Amino acid sequence: MPDPLAPFALPLRTGLERSVAGVVAALRTVAFWLAVALPAAYPVALSVRVEALPALLAGHAVAVALGHRHQPGDSPLSPDRSD
Numbered sequence: 271m272p273d274p275l276a277p278f279a280l281p282l283r284t285g286l287e288r289s290v291a292g293v294v295a296a297l298r299t300v301a302f303w304l305a306v307a308l309p310a311a312y313p314v315a316l317s318v319r320v321e322a323l324p325a326l327l328a329g330h331a332v333a334v335a336l337g338h339r340h341q342p343g344d345s346p347l348s349p350d351r352s353d
Contacts, residue, residue, distance in 0.1 A: 300338030305330060
C-alpha cells in the first residue's frame with residue numbers, strides 16, 4: 271500500500287530546508303556584524319572593567335567563527351544558490 275503522505279514529503283522537506291537555511295543565514299549575518307562591531311568595545315572594556323576583556327575576546331572569536339561565511343546580498347531563498 272503506498273504511503274498517503276508521500277506527495278507531501280518533498281514539499282515539506284524543501285520548505286523545512288529553506289526555513290533552516292534562512293535561520294542559518296540570519297545567524298551568520300548577526301554574527302558577522304557583531305564581529306565587525308565588537309572591537310569598538312575593547313577600549314571601553316579596558317577603561318571600565320579589565321576583567322570583562324577575556325569574555326569580550328571570546329565572544330568576538332565566536333562571532334568571527336560563526337559569521338565568516340556571511341556574504342552580503344546573498345539570500346538563502348534564491349533558487350540559484352549553490353552552497
